[in-house]
Amino acid sequence: MWLVWGVQAFGAGAGQVYLLGVYMQRSWIILWITCIILLPIYIFATPILKLLGQEDDVSDIAGKFTILIIPQLFSLAINFPASKFLQAQSKVSVLAWIGFVAVIIHVVLLWLFIYVFDWGLTGAAIAFDITSWEIAVAQVVYVTGWCKEGWTGLSWLAFKEIWAFVRLSLASAVMLCLEIWYMMSIIILTGHLDNAVVAVGSLSICMNINGWEAMLFFGINAAISVRVSNELGLGHPRAAKYCVYVTVFQSLLMGIFFMVVILITKDYFAVIFTSSETLQRAVARLAFLLGVTMVLNSVQPGLPLEVGGKQLVAYINLGSYYVFGLPLGYLLGYKANFGVTHEDGTIVEYRVWNPKNSMLSAAIHCDVVRDIWMKPGAHVLYVMYSSGTTLSHVSDIVGPTGLVYVVESPHRRAKELIEMSHWRKNIIPITGKDATDPACYRMMIGGLMDVVFSDVLKLNQNEDGTKVEYRIWNPYRSKIASAILGGVDDIWITGMVYAVEFSHRSGRDLINMASKRTNIVPIVDDARHPTKYRMLVGMVDVIFSDVAQPDQVFLIFQT
Template identity: 50%
Template sequence: MPIDTPLLDNNDNSSSSVVDHEEDKPLKLVHKVGVESKKLWLIAAPAILTALSQFSIGALTQTFVGHVGELELAAFSVENSVIAGFAFGFLLGMGSALETLCGQAFGAGHIRLLGVYMQRSWIILLATALLMLPFYIWAPTLLKLVGQADDVADASGHFALLMIPQLFAYALNFPIQKFLQSQSKVFVMLWISVGVLVFHVIFSWLLILKLEWGLVGAAIALNSSWWLIVIGQLLYIFITKSDGAWNGFSWLAFADLFSFVKLSIASAVMLCLEFWYLMVLVLVAGHLRNPIVPLDAISICMNINGWDMMIALGFNTAISVRISNELGAGDFRAAKFSVIVVSLTSIFIGVVALVIVLTTRDYFPQLFTSSDDVAKQTTKLAALLGVTVLLNSLQPILSGVAVGAGWQSLVAYINLGCYYAVGLPAGILLGFTFGLGAEGIWSGLIGGIVMQTIILIIVTSVTNWKKEADEAESRVKKWGGTTSYEN
């Protein structure tokens, strides 16, 4: 017995230790989730507020214009969604190449590369903006070719000419944002954007409603506000040197431009296929009988959807920064865990957004229009808007993972197939062949988003994150991480 007793005691202690260890696992997991959530929210919260502020510059302008007249609202909506939407999507997509490159270089400790990357992106995006000028100059003809009503096309085209300065502000702004985001300097962008938004609201009210300048006043206010954002961010970078990430203009910005263009185009195609997808809803709805009312209703829903998208894009930014930084640092487990945490968080927010849209569908249209017909049509579309904002909670997050990991080309093919080979034809079939109008068009487009989201979930689930970390290291070296100017 004396021999057996200690043996029993040892077994008991061992068993107790195992039990304690098992009990600690949930606590450790909760702690890990809390730590990762804090990291994500420190980036996501200011990024969301920045995105909301910048989106609100256009959205609030649309609200003022909506009280001028139905034609003015339709013209603003078409220019903002189609012409400016085309430029915004393509230039933002090209600038998003910096999310991969700057994020991974920052994670790997190659800080001084970031300024060179930003300058390369400026060169490419400014050249692209010049190539986009014909879309602005000949906007009325192009809009009529795709079936827009003559009065809407002419008014939209005139407004597009006035908005050319915004095009070049986009070209400078997006590389600046990616440069700052990769260093988690999101609060700088937030304060600048909030300050400009306050100015913009007062200026827009004065020009559009008080002085009754209509679309001309809207153009002056929008152009001024976007250039103020660019100037404010540039002043911060030039004055502070961004902790060593900015070392002045360099001829190295002109090196490897062709390879940089290829990655930028891959990023642009991926993102544009997403941005243009719901833009197509506006174009296709223009072919409906008596299109002004459904166009106005859709534009109001797109406005609400855009505000919700800004929340998702904040998380898109956060997960892109987290993924690229962790892969650049070689910590593939942290990258994988970050994907899980941000996905669960964003889905919860999406459910809340869905509930808000459905419970306020009889009230929010009046904020955007004085027309009873437009308000009633908007209420009819609210259910589809609710489904869309729910999907927005996860789909942009998965796209952010793709950008952070450098999967732009793969996701471009996925988007092309799901959106334009399935969703768009389904929308046209439901809207016109089955006579469901705007509701049918939008329902078909939602089907494409559902398919794309499912495929991205599968791709993310089967990813070998250790391999992605190894590829990130190779990418940093390929783009100059071992060159002499890094030391």
């Protein structure tokens, strides 16, 4: 992005407009090669994220999305040099119209792919690719068709002194990459906190708001870069200096204005991103820091780039972000345990207690258990805690006056348990003991327990040794589940199930299921003609159809 700003604008200011086309072509070549070099990171994003310690679900989704937006990566190699080519000639209105049309097309494509075609994340990625290439193609068409002064056609001069051009841009690239990688590193560090869902969510909302403001200052950055380079190209260094003063003062006023807007609307602006009240409160408590950040970012228009200060800014970014910023963030987040805070300043965590990942949460969520007997001050024996999410909630429930004795034998889990007990003082870890043999750790537990809880599911966990499964019955995918959730008292279903399926693929799945569930009798036949399979079925108590058909009522009546 920073590759050709100063060079192109300097050439325009010096009257060598024809060189702009050469610089743009040279930038295309360099950036396309750069995209090819970066391609493995996009392709192997999933294992890279897992290697960095991100959760598998997040890594898999992010990796899939990254692969889908590879075409968008290559569009940037065309987009950025072309946009700077036009900015260097003060043809900003063209870029604005192209961007405006692209936004409209993008919104339509998102609605079409996500809501109409129901493509989900894949649809969002495809819309992103199409819009990005639409912008790049539109810019190239305008450049080749209406910029005769700067564009004289393809030239072999683009390959001349290409390495010198690369060296010129390296400092700028390092400077900008250090800043962007710092932001991504903060997100990765936040993803490892115990309150990761709300922490990452609230931080992402603040970074999005900050990013919106940054887009405005990127525009100012582009404008002042072109103006300063033009003045220097014309031999007017004093005019370039006053441009710097005016821009810094203007940017500071804008930053103060945005900070005031954020502070006034701190309890409301998060509604744009989320309907979660917990997340909205967390964002509101970060509003002051967000406002200060917006002011500080506003006075960084990047002007040293045009006066040979790229290496200086790169060193400043390296020291500020990586020598000071990241270590400080790690210490505050992990050692000082500075999570999201209450209004009174006390540390508090907000976490999503997912019923799909916690048996205790599922029991409470589904109203299976009326009383979990875990109250403030209770003593809980927690056997094989599996993951720290449920344990942290149990720790919060019993409070500082309660105790949670946790038995864990695997070494990796034991290490995590000990680390958690350092800052959750009501957790007493019992490690290196066999959780299935209470006699080996009974002397380490002080007195009688109010609750004994095991968080690890065993298939033979029934007292009689029979296997049992626990599954989420999603009411959004099952008519019976939605009927029960909606208040149907009795579904009259017990005993044997005769299942009729006509599709070969679904019939194969049905037969495979019937081999494991002996109370299912599979019938692969056309359900519209019950006379064909009537001799296979005796008198039944309930007839249920799970597929919506226009003539479903008649089908049920006939059956």
